[in-house]
Amino acid sequence: MNASRLSLIALAGFLPILTAHADLNSGLIAYYNFQEEGTAGIANKVGGGATHNGTYGSGTTFGVTPAIAGSGAGFVLNAAYAGVEATTTTDRSIPLVGKALNVAKDDASATAGSGWFNVPTLGASTLGSNFAISAWFYLAPDADNGGTDVATLRDYVFESADLDNFDVSFGTNDTNGNTFVSWIGGTSGAQVAGTLATGQWHHVVHVFSQAGTNTALSVYINGAKVGATVSTPTANMNFTSLNFGAGRTGFRVFDGMLDEVAVWNRSFTANDVTELHQRGQASLAVNANLAAAGKAFVSVDPSDPAMGVTFGTGLYNLNDEISGGVEASPNPGYIFTGWGSPFTGQSNPFPHVVTASVSIPAIFAQDSADDDSDGLTNYQEEVIYGTFPNDADSDDDLVSDRAEIQNTQTNPLVSQREAVDYIIANLGNGVGPNDTVLTRNQANNTLTLKLTGQSSTTLTTWSGLTPSTPGTTASQSGGDFLLQTPGTADTKRFFQVKGQEP
Structure with a gap:
């Protein structure tokens, strides 16, 4: 009985642990x-x-x-x-x-x-x-x-x-x-x-x-x-x-x-169940000797079922060639890296003539590429955040996926375009939607505000500031004005910053 292709996807962790198909008599x-x-x-x-x-x-x-x-x-x-x-x-x-x-x-x-x-x-x-x-x-x-x-x-x-x-x-x-x-x-x-x-x-x-x-x-x-x-x-x-x-x-x-x-x-494993089911379909006992019956079971085993699916698993007649070959297909966010021993170096898919029961290991890994150059790997975008690996700004609000996840803590799949347009129209001073204006140092819980006096011709001659708020400091760096103040453990806090152009 030749097995048709059957995709079995099971929930699993993200660490690849290759488990070879066991003999049904084991355990x-x-x-x-x-x-x-x-x-x-x-x-x-x-x-x-x-x-x-x-x-x-x-x-x-x-x-x-x-x-x-x-x-x-x-x-x-x-x-x-x-x-x-x-x-x-x-x-x-x-x-x-x-x-x-x-x-x-x-x-x-x-x-x-x-x-x-x-x-x-x-x-x-x-x-x-x-x-x-x-x-x-x-x-x-x-x-x-x-x-x-x-x-x-x-x-x-x-x-x-x-x-x-x-x-x-x-x-x-x-x-x-x-x-x-x-x-x-x-x-x-x-x-x-x-x-x-x-x-x-x-x-x-x-x-x-x-x-x-x-x-x-x-x-x-x-x-x-x-x-x-x-x-x-x-x-x-x-x-x-x-x-x-x-x-x-x-x-x-x-x-x-x-x-x-x-x-x-x-x-x-899912392949254990497949063998058990197909033995019954072929009127073969749980403990039957497959070789004596002219059969063999081929188990194509993914290194981690969460990372990809494989094709070719099934109960076959001896000397049959697997229709369509043995194949591995990664799930979104993962890549297929090759076949394990003794099938290292084989193509994907590759032809296989069944001569005995065998396990064929398929090795998958996280996709570490960054196709849209937004600072997030394809694995992070597709598996962790659900964003689009080929679009640096999945919700088209002019703020990149990485900036929303790591800086603004906004949802990269829900557009903030109205707020972005308002900031661009009213903040001025050359601030763009992906500029880092306010950052928080979680180690010491301080906030840093970066402003650029775009219209000033005397920026480098400004006098030092002595802010009135205790613990607040001001400095210049690379043409930017940096104002640092102690933060807060609150998830939200409003600050008002006032300044006067010289």
């Missing part, structure tokens, strides 16, 4: 592929199943010795699956990777459901503040469900399994069962993943990462980041276990299929 601590029946079907496939094995939430009534044929792990798929009431059927015949976990519920009851499972060892103490959860889900609600309880009618793919604790949560938020919502930290804000069609496979990844004293959540649906990142104090992330296929107390049971459920004890 993988729990993986459930549901290829076997009964308890073996929900045993952890990482590390020989020694830890993080699942336990059916409904005991022996459902799942382990299912009362309903075809329930629980190892579901072999059925186009006419009979639900809990078994009066109508629902199509659960579309595979993802081999067999799937079949989850069914009785919407008339808050407790009746089969197939969902709990992992009692996957809690905050095990996962820490940097972890990721991935699952494929296929919502296929039975047409004969007759419940009216709104809470019961909701369908959950996974949720932390503590009473009144939904530190980790992803499921539907409406009685129609197709609008999905993500939560973090119990009472923190929600991210709406949106309405997703029933009767087809979808992919969700929750990425948790440390952000100071907070834990931040990024949500990906079908390979793309959705919504805004929300965060919660890390101290609030105290969940003790995870449910898959049901809400925190075992109700809100999912009605459909789950597959390729996995948990990592590390955060993910």
